[in-house]
Amino acid sequence: MEPENKPTEKSRQESQAAKPYLKYSGLAFQMIGIMVLAALGGRKLDAHFGNATPWWTLGLLLVAIAASMYLVIVSLTKKD
Template structure:
């Protein structure tokens, strides 16, 4: 018996399905924002700030980091 060749059907795509890719991005964003919020709250408590500057600053950085990550992952062709 000869081994069969895989079909070269253009409709069958290998790799990760788009909905899995985007749900993974969503969970990544949630994780980054959660870490930034918890870390900011702990820093604000440590420095005894009346205004939560660390929380606000880390969340702004996390938003920009998440947006950069989304843009990079959407523009790369894999």
């Protein structure tokens, strides 16, 4: 007979404790990714249009901040 691979109570508690850390670190990486994409896209648009002032970069970063804050609020208020 083969032993059953039942999770023990301790391993179940450890996985439940690690779940919030994974969720919040994922949110942080998501926010960083949104900001980086907005900055890179803004720089390319500013270079394409030849802007002396980086209006596209500033605008896209403001939109990225609003979008990432919205995603954080939705994620934190969502019931699991």
